[in-house]
Amino acid sequence: MVTAPLHGRMACPAGKSCFDPRWTYVSIMELFVIILSLFATVCNGEYVDDFYQRTPLGDSVDIASMKILKESFQDAKDKNVIVSPLGVLTLLSMYSAGAEGENRAEILRLTGSSSYKQLEDNYANLTERFSAMDPSYLVLANKIYVSDQYTLNEKFSDVASRSYKSDVERVNFAEKKKTADRINKWAAEKTKGHISSPVNEGTIDEDAALALFNVIFFQGHWHVLFKAEETEEKDFFVDESTTVKKPMMKLLKPLIYFENKDIEARMVELPYKEKGFRMVIVLPDKKDGLPAVVEKVAQRGILQDVMAANWRDIALEIPKFEIKTNLDLENILSKVGVSRMFTEGASGVVREAPVRVSSAFQEAFVKVDEEGATAGAFTAIFIRPVSGNYRPPPAIPFKVDHPFMFAILHEDIVLFTGTYTH
Known part of the structure; x- marks a missing residue:
């Protein structure tokens, strides 16, 4: 997301053996939400013995995710589609810290939140939940690049740092190549080299006040052979x-x-x-x-x-199967009820001027094969007598x-x- 000045389950059944190990590879990369995910597991001969509760937050993320998928599917010429809704929702939540009125209310409605406090608490908890996992298999990171011509609003900066664990770095967006190189270096470091060039000079908006990024990297093994x-x-x-x-x-x-x-x-x-x-x-x-x-x-x-x-x-x-998708998030988000942030100013993001979102897009990639891909x-x-037949x-x-x-x-x-x- 680039902002520019407004004026500019259950246990494995008894008697069944555990699943065998294999690898899977799943990657996501994006500007609005840059994500690489390598999902899988290692089997050590034990049964799966997890029970996952259905929560109001899970329900709200589920509904918002499926709405985003629907619009992404309908918007795409190639109906092979991959989208990372959690990253989108996380950065919308972060942005809403500096928004007010209907601008923020649209984000609350999409995320199923009754108040801004609930929204922040929910996504702060999700950020804590995923960023606290063992970095040997999961890395989650948020980053804000802010123009050297602007200063983050103190409250927005505090929320980004405290609730979303976001680092902040000052850049000169007019130096497009240098800025792109710095962003690409950060992405490569966080994704262990799997995403090395998610942006280029053409991606960089030289009039931007700041840009928000998110990276997720997960690596493990299939539970299924x-x-x-x-x-x-x-x-x-x-x-x-x-x-x-x-x-x-x-x-x-x-x-x-x-x-x-x-x-x-x-x-x-x-x-x-x-x-x-x-x-x-x-x-x-x-x-x-x-x-x-x-x-x-x-x-x-x-x-x-x-x-x-x-x-x-x-x-x-x-x-x-393997899918790579480029999504225009401005078009998709507008269709799911979040449009004002692209046209109306948010005064609580930087000190100098209200800002609006000038671009939001996502590039995503997923690969599933034998080496890769509970509730x-x-x-x-119910126990009943068993007949000999x-x-x-x-x-x-x-x-x-x-x-x-x-x-x-x-x-x-x-x-x-x-x-x-x-």
Whole structure:
């Protein structure tokens, strides 16, 4: 986000073995929210034994995330989309510290916050939660670059430092190459070299008063074994009549599974061993059903379904996929009700003048393969006599052979979400 002067789940089922380790690679990079995420886990032979509570904050992040996904999906010409909603919401929260009136109220409504104090407390807690994790596998950092022609408002500076743990550095935005080099160096350091040049001279707004950045870097291992030798080329339906060949990965394991007739989709959860992280795949019942599913989850989110899912034996087939997306966040945020910050001044950001947001965009990247890619629920076990003719139910086929959406969560917080169509 660049601002310019206004005047300018459950335990693994008994008897089932733990998932085997593999790597996953997920990266996000952006100007508004620069993110690189490498999500996965290491299995040490223990059962997954986590229970994740559904919270009001998780619900609000869920709904806001799905709204942002819907507009990103509809706005994109290429319907392969990846978006990092948490980073967007975090920086909106930070910016709102210097905004007032309807400018701030729009952000409160999108984030589902009843007051600014609740908004700040929520995102300060999320910042603390993720930045306090072991830096060997997770790095979260916020950064403010402020023009040498301006001075941050004392209250805004205090909130950015205290609640969002943001560093502040003074730059001369007119020196575009030098400024871009400094930003790129910071991004590379925070992402261990995985993001080395997220901005260039053309990105830099020489009239900017300040720019806000966020970086997340996570590295670990899959909790689910995909054997590369079992991956084979199969048909993937782009639509009802068009297919393309995709390398499909296979897995036969107990997984968290749910069916929802209201949104006409099924869900399966791929856990990471790293505590709390999981990927949810949402597969429409119809081959051309993705637009309708995206529309429905924008109204209700996915968290209630994720939390209601249960363990089943699943015969999973899912394509290896890679997505890179460039998003115009001004257009997307305007469609979800946050537009005034692009046209109206916020007087509490810098001392010298009100400021408005002059540009906001996101570049995101995600890669899922064999080397890469749990939830809260009430669990009940009813015991009945078993007849000698009893046979366990067969594995449920879950063949991801047509357009789908996905989300990666930590406990009940959506970190990013996307769609894959071809």
